Amino acid sequence: MKIVLSTLNAKYIHTSLSIRYLKAYAEPEYEVELAEYTIKDPSMNIVTDLHRKKPEILGFSCYIWNIEETIKVIKMMKKINPSLFIVLGGPEVTYDTKEWMERIPEVDCIIMGEGEQSFKQLLDELHGERNFTNVSGIAFRENNSVQFKPQRNKVDLKELPSPYRFEEDISQLSKRVTYIETSRGCPFSCQFCLSSIEVGVRYFDREKIKDDIRYLMNNGAKTIKFVDRTFNISRSYAMEMFQFLIDEHKPGTVFQFEITADIMRPEVIQFLNDNAPKGLFRFEIGVQSTNDQTNELVMRRQNFNKLTRTVTMVKEGQKIDQHLDLIAGLPEEDYNSFKKTFNDVFKLRPEELQLGFLKMLRGTGLRLRAADHDYVYMDHSPYEILKNNVLSFEDIISIKQVEDVLEKYWNDHRMDETIEYLVSNVFSSPFDFFQEFGTFWDEKGWTRIGHQLEDLYKHLHDFLENAKNDDLDIVSGLMRYDYLRNQKYKPRKPWWNDALTKQERSKIYRSILDNPLILGKEFASKQLSEKDLFKHTVLETIPFNVNHYLQTGKMIEEDSIVLVHYDPIQSATSVYSAVSNELDSKVS
Known part of the structure; x- marks a missing residue:
C-alpha cells in the first residue's frame, strides 16, 4: 500500500520533524513518502500534487496554524478517492479527539499523542487483519461509532x-x-x-x-x-x-x-x-x-x-x-x-x-x-482570546496596534538609534511610544497596505510632526543617520530633501580631499579618490554632535557633517563624522 505523510508548514523555510520521526520508525518494513507544503499554497495545488502520488494511506500532522487548511485538503482528497485511508496526528487533534472525528467524517483514524509506535502498529494492521483494537493511542471508526484505544508506555x-x-x-x-x-x-x-x-x-x-x-x-x-x-x-x-x-x-x-x-x-x-x-x-x-x-x-x-x-x-x-x-x-x-x-x-x-x-x-x-x-x-x-474579565476587546485592539509597529520599528532594527532616543527621552515610556504611534498608524489605514523602507521613515516622521514633537529636528537627524548607515548600497533617492546645496557639498568634498585626516585615520587610510568620493559616498548634515552622542548618549546641539562610504568591493558601509565648524577628525 502506498503511504504518504504530509503537513502544511507555516513557511517554506520550516520543516516537519514529526513526519520524519514517523517515516524513520516505520522503516525498513514500510516505505513512506514525505510531502510538505505551506498554508499559503492553494488547496487545489496541494490536492493535485498528492493525488499524483497515488497514496492509499495518507497522513497529516496537524497544528493550530494548519488545521483549517488541512481539513480543506482532506475533504477534497476523500471526494476524489473514497477508499483512501486518512490518518491524522499532532497536538491539535490529540485533544478533543471525539469532536474532531465527528467534525471530519472523512478521517478514518487519529493518533493521540506520541505517534511513532502507534503509527507503526497502525500500518501493521492496515497491511494485515485491520484489527485496530491492537493499536494503542488511536481513535478509529468501527460499526458507525468512534472507538478509543489508550496509549501504552512511552517510547524509549x-x-x-x-x-x-x-x-x-x-x-x-x-x-x-x-x-x-x-x-x-x-x-x-x-x-x-x-x-x-x-x-x-x-x-x-x-x-x-x-x-x-x-x-x-x-x-x-x-x-x-x-x-x-x-x-x-x-x-x-x-x-x-x-x-x-x-x-x-x-x-x-x-x-x-x-x-x-x-x-x-x-x-x-x-x-x-x-x-x-x-x-x-x-x-x-x-x-x-x-x-x-x-x-x-x-x-x-x-x-x-x-x-x-x-x-x-x-x-x-x-x-x-x-x-x-x-x-x-x-x-x-x-x-x-x-x-x-x-x-x-x-x-x-x-x-x-x-x-x-x-x-x-x-x-x-x-x-x-x-x-x-x-x-x-x-x-x-x-x-485567540477576544476578551476576558479584565481585558476588553478594545484593549486587545490597542495592544495589537503596539504589536504592529513594534515588529516593524524595533524587531527589524531599521532605526535603532532613533527608537532608542524616542523611548528614552521623548515619550513617557517605551509602551507609550509604541501605543501612540500604533494608534496613529492604524487610524491612517497603513495596517492594510505594504510599505517600502522609505515609507516607514516617512510614516514615523509624519507621526512625530503630527504630535508636534519639540525634538523633531534632533529625531529627524537620527533618522537620517540610521537610514544612511543601514544601507548596503548608496541610496539613489533618500526620503528627505537635501539640506546641502551642490556648491556646499563640493566645498566639503574638497576639504576632505585636501586633508582626509579630518575624518580620522581609518578614513584617511582608504585613500579615496575624488571619483570615489562622489560616486560611493553620501554627505549629510546632522543637527547635533554625532560623535559625542554615540560616545556618551548626551546631545550637544551643534551641526555635524556625516560622510557614509559604501564600499563596492567589500560590500561594507562605514560612517565618519566631524563637527561642521571644526571638522573634528573622530570616527563615528
Whole structure:
C-alpha cells in the first residue's frame, strides 16, 4: 500500500520533524513518502500534487496554524478517492479527539499523542487483519461509532532511529530551518502551554544526537533549532552540549534554543561569553508576564530578578542574540498591568521582543477553566482570546496596534538609534511610544497596505510632526543617520530633501580631499579618490554632535557633517563624522 505523510508548514523555510520521526520508525518494513507544503499554497495545488502520488494511506500532522487548511485538503482528497485511508496526528487533534472525528467524517483514524509506535502498529494492521483494537493511542471508526484505544508506555527515546538522515533532505539543509530534539517533556506546569500536560523530561541518547548534528553540519545545515521546551533544565547536559557545539560548529551555522532564563547560572553565561563565537547561539526566552498574581494563576514559577540578571549578562557579553516573548491576555493581567510587563521587559533591550496574544489551546488547563476568568475566544484555530474579565476587546485592539509597529520599528532594527532616543527621552515610556504611534498608524489605514523602507521613515516622521514633537529636528537627524548607515548600497533617492546645496557639498568634498585626516585615520587610510568620493559616498548634515552622542548618549546641539562610504568591493558601509565648524577628525 502506498503511504504518504504530509503537513502544511507555516513557511517554506520550516520543516516537519514529526513526519520524519514517523517515516524513520516505520522503516525498513514500510516505505513512506514525505510531502510538505505551506498554508499559503492553494488547496487545489496541494490536492493535485498528492493525488499524483497515488497514496492509499495518507497522513497529516496537524497544528493550530494548519488545521483549517488541512481539513480543506482532506475533504477534497476523500471526494476524489473514497477508499483512501486518512490518518491524522499532532497536538491539535490529540485533544478533543471525539469532536474532531465527528467534525471530519472523512478521517478514518487519529493518533493521540506520541505517534511513532502507534503509527507503526497502525500500518501493521492496515497491511494485515485491520484489527485496530491492537493499536494503542488511536481513535478509529468501527460499526458507525468512534472507538478509543489508550496509549501504552512511552517510547524509549534512546531507541528511536534518526529522523535527520534522509537523502532527499540533503539538498534543502542549507535553505531551510532544521529542527532537532534532544528531550521531550517539560518540568513546568504553565497552564497555557501543552507541554505542561506531559509530566517529566525524557532524554535522547546524547552521542547519537551529537552524531546527527555533525551529519547535518557536514551536509550544509545553517540554522539548527532545538525544540526542547527547556533546553537548560539540566545544567550539566546544557554545558556538555554548548561545549560540543562550540568545539565542532561549522562557520555560518546558528543554533537556536528555548531556555528558562531565571534558572541559568551566572557561571554558565560567563562560559558562553568567554568561549562562544559571536552569532553561534540564539536564545528564545519566554517571559510572558511580570505580574506575580498572573504567574501564580497559570502555575508559572518565575524569578524576574534572576531572569533580568541572565538577560543582562548575555547582552553584555555581545555574543548571543536574545528573543523575549510576552503574552497579552493572561489571567488578571489588565491593560495597565500588561503595559508594566511590556516596559519591564523592554528595559532589558532584547534584540527581539515578541508580543503574542493568549491562545486557548485544546487540552490546556487554562482552556478547561476558561469560565473562571470569563474568557471569550475564537471557536476556530488559533483560538485567540477576544476578551476576558479584565481585558476588553478594545484593549486587545490597542495592544495589537503596539504589536504592529513594534515588529516593524524595533524587531527589524531599521532605526535603532532613533527608537532608542524616542523611548528614552521623548515619550513617557517605551509602551507609550509604541501605543501612540500604533494608534496613529492604524487610524491612517497603513495596517492594510505594504510599505517600502522609505515609507516607514516617512510614516514615523509624519507621526512625530503630527504630535508636534519639540525634538523633531534632533529625531529627524537620527533618522537620517540610521537610514544612511543601514544601507548596503548608496541610496539613489533618500526620503528627505537635501539640506546641502551642490556648491556646499563640493566645498566639503574638497576639504576632505585636501586633508582626509579630518575624518580620522581609518578614513584617511582608504585613500579615496575624488571619483570615489562622489560616486560611493553620501554627505549629510546632522543637527547635533554625532560623535559625542554615540560616545556618551548626551546631545550637544551643534551641526555635524556625516560622510557614509559604501564600499563596492567589500560590500561594507562605514560612517565618519566631524563637527561642521571644526571638522573634528573622530570616527563615528
